[in-house]
Amino acid sequence: MDPWTVGIVVVIAVGVVVIVLGALSDRRKNRRAAREMLSPPDRPIPRFAPETPAPHYLSELQARRRPGGARTTELSAADRDELARRLRDPDTVSLPAGMVSPDFITDRTAGWAVLDRPYVLVCAEPITTVRELITPLEKVLPTGRPVVVVAPGLAGDVRSTLEVNAIQQTMSVLAVEAAGDVLTRIAGLVDTTPIPRADLQSSWVGLDRLGGCDRWVSTATTSYLLDRPDVA
Structure with missing residues (x-):
């Protein structure tokens, strides 16, 4: 060669x-x-x-899937019918502020997010970083109670973080956007005052700064504050 x-x-x-x-x-x-x-x-x-x-x-795809063996949050047919009747009652407190995402729905048949005895965190300004929510959520988590986060706005990554926590059931959480008079009215109804961003960023937020109610129900457009049927 x-x-x-x-x-x-x-x-x-x-x-x-x-x-x-x-x-x-x-x-x-x-x-x-x-x-x-x-x-x-x-x-x-x-x-x-x-x-x-x-x-x-978890990857993004994994995080958006409800985990196997997740506990059911669906209402019974009788409870759903009774709750629907109460939501139609003109005396029921209703607010023009709904959940920010269908990922917070707990009863898919009706399309509602229903939280019993939640803490309510009312933020005076839009939430721009997850860090602003870490302290109050860390305080709520050991109590085992749900939490409703009400703010004039939520940054995309903040909303995604709350959605994933709801989907994965790491905590029972609901995000609602409200501003102006509606935000002020919510704060009054749950017996708290809107918390400024500076306090959230400096971690000066304990459970005593959060409001509460007996039952919170949200649809895509409206939120309702009610007494639970088992409470006199």
Whole structure:
């Protein structure tokens, strides 16, 4: 075989090897990147003891799926009919402020979000970062009670975070947008005052700053404050 032919064969062989190695390297990099996205961060997690199990990280697709074995939040047919009757009652307190997303629905048959004995966090200004909600939500979580977050607006990532918590049932939460006189009226009805952003950012918010009611029901356009049937 001529030397130049041997040279061409060698060059082709080396080129094929380089291409194969490059493809394998890219595959390893892609797998490593995927593992890093879905695994806990390689750093201490604030306020978590070293022996605490690391949190499980979900992809966006996984986070938007209700977990297997999730507890049902659907009302019975009798409870739904009774609640519908009460919502039609002209004496029922109704407010022109609905839930910001269908992900907060608890009774899909009727399309309602129904929360019993919730804390109500009324924010004076739009919520721009999740950090503003961390302190009040951390205070509510150990109580096992639901929480309604009422604000003039919610940034996209804030809304998504609350939606995922509702879907995954990590806490019972509902987000409602209200402003102006409606916001002021809600604060009065739940016996609280709107909390300014500066207080939320400085973590000066305890449970005593939150309002409450016996039962909160929201549709896409309206929210209602009611007494539960089992309360005298």
